[in-house]
Amino acid sequence: MSRSVITFQKNISLLSTATAVGGFEGSGPLNSTFDLVCEDSKFGMDTWEKAESEMVRQASEAALKKGKLSSHDLDLIFAGDLSNQCAASSFGFKETNVPYIGLYGACSTFALSLGMGALAIEAGLGEHVMCAASSHYSSAERQYRFPLEYGCQRTPTAQTTVTGCGCAILEENEANKIRITQFLPGIIEDFEINDAANMGAAMAPACASTLSRYFSLTDTLPEQFDMILTGDLGMEGHKILKELLYSQGIDIRSNAYDCGNMIYDFKKQSVNSGGSGCGCSATVFCGTIVDRFRKGELSDILLIGTGALLSASSVLQNETIPGIAHLVRIQKEK
Amino acid sequence: MEWIRCFFVGGVLCVIAQILIDKTKLTPARILVSYVIAGVVLTGLGIYSPLVEFAGCGATVPLTGFGYSLAMGVKSAIDTKGFIGILTGGLTATAGGIASAIIFSLIFSLLAKGKPENL
Numbered sequence: 001m002s003r004s005v006i007t008f009q010k011n012i013s014l015l016s017t018a019t020a021v022g023g024f025e026g027s028g029p030l031n032s033t034f035d036l037v038c039e040d041s042k043f044g045m046d047t048w049e050k051a052e053s054e055m056v057r058q059a060s061e062a063a064l065k066k067g068k069l070s071s072h073d074l075d076l077i078f079a080g081d082l083s084n085q086c087a088a089s090s091f092g093f094k095e096t097n098v099p100y101i102g103l104y105g106a107c108s109t110f111a112l113s114l115g116m117g118a119l120a121i122e123a124g125l126g127e128h129v130m131c132a133a134s135s136h137y138s139s140a141e142r143q144y145r146f147p148l149e150y151g152c153q154r155t156p157t158a159q160t161t162v163t164g165c166g167c168a169i170l171e172e173n174e175a176n177k178i179r180i181t182q183f184l185p186g187i188i189e190d191f192e193i194n195d196a197a198n199m200g201a202a203m204a205p206a207c208a209s210t211l212s213r214y215f216s217l218t219d220t221l222p223e224q225f226d227m228i229l230t231g232d233l234g235m236e237g238h239k240i241l242k243e244l245l246y247s248q249g250i251d252i253r254s255n256a257y258d259c260g261n262m263i264y265d266f267k268k269q270s271v272n273s274g275g276s277g278c279g280c281s282a283t284v285f286c287g288t289i290v291d292r293f294r295k296g297e298l299s300d301i302l303l304i305g306t307g308a309l310l311s312a313s314s315v316l317q318n319e320t321i322p323g324i325a326h327l328v329r330i331q332k333e334k
Numbered sequence: 335m336e337w338i339r340c341f342f343v344g345g346v347l348c349v350i351a352q353i354l355i356d357k358t359k360l361t362p363a364r365i366l367v368s369y370v371i372a373g374v375v376l377t378g379l380g381i382y383s384p385l386v387e388f389a390g391c392g393a394t395v396p397l398t399g400f401g402y403s404l405a406m407g408v409k410s411a412i413d414t415k416g417f418i419g420i421l422t423g424g425l426t427a428t429a430g431g432i433a434s435a436i437i438f439s440l441i442f443s444l445l446a447k448g449k450p451e452n453l
Contacts, residue, residue: 024452041453137450148448152362153355160452195359269452 005217006183012118013176014293014330015128015169016067017286020059022137022163025275025283028264033287034164035062041138041163048138049083052165056081056092056134059165063130067169071096074169075126078116080109081134081278082161084143088134092165098130107203107232108186109133110166110282111305111326115183117170118328127171134165135277144196144312157198159234159276162263166282168290178293182329184217186210188309190322196315200237200260200273203306206323207233208244210304214327215250222252227301229289230325231281232260234274237306259284281305289330299332336390343385343392366397373401403427 019034026037036058043054056079064070077096079089080103093100105112110133117131138148140161146152170180189209193202207230215221222228233241238258245252259281260274285303292298305328310321347369354365376382382402386393393399407427411419425432 022453024450039453041450137452138448141450146363148450149443151451156356197359271452 018062019283052088052136053091059167063167078113079132106307108305108307109278118180132167133278133282135279161277162279164279164283166286177333184327186324199308200234202321203323204240207325210325231305232276340392343389347396369397370401373398377405
């Protein structure tokens, strides 16, 4: 029973989703799929950290509104972000008066929150659970690298942290056909990468490990799924993932996609290696992916959030970057 | 002719830094610090002063030029004040540069707000 894929018995469905993003994301290829776009990424605040909390607050209110609920109706919130001590989420949700469970999975936080939210409903802990994750380019730069004012150049393999918050409300509802059906929590993998400017390479092995575990535990094949969607491996990391799996006899090349490669236009927006951050998979999933489920274009996908478990200190101490990848399966019943 | 030499030498120093950014894992901070140290070492070895004479600002403006000022400052302080010059010379020679960096940064931080380069 231990270490198997968690298959939910209840009908845990997506009641509503909402997204709030910054100006750069709002001028990308997915701009029509976002609910709220703030052109200057400030959300009316005077610091980047406050902007991120406000963005979280706005996204969560939008998700509640779309689901025709108020915060009184929520039983639990699972949320996290990239900031120190997940302050963005704590401050973003502090006015809600809802039991709050903070999570950290780096860029895999959104998939992790969906899995945990589904687990809570399966365990009978609530009827309506909110799952959210966010990141903000400017606060992430200040924390992990340098403040914007430093004006440094970024390397070609570096990814761009997405300014965005994606929020989903889960409920147990037989009538709603878009469901979280399975959850496979990831195992921390360390392949001794220590280049913080190439996190895709650090996360790809963990992603490959979770996917190969999933396929062997469930006896499924990659072709069965409409999409095998990773969080933010970026160009480099996604290539490495496909190669790693191919060398194990698993071919995902025809239906593998990466949120980090979808959120920006590589030609028109100079984004080096693609998008990253908790907000990446959160906003891509809660926006365009859920849209496509509703339209009937998708019916069975694997969402694999990928996280690089480094800290600002671990990098300075020349530690390697361990990775983790959490998998959730989303299906639409016919 | 002087301007062409200046342009060429300054350009080469900047190209080296760009190659380091593109092809190595060195962070910008490490590259900048290496440039200062390189300037000190090359001045100590007697290589940098001739370059300054040859290229003027093309050698003094890049950060290697800051290392050059530090090293030259230490040299002249030792000449006039003895061994204490090892400690006082560098900062004395670069005092103008350091003070202006602080003062102008403060002024501009009050006048301008930072924003991400992609917006």
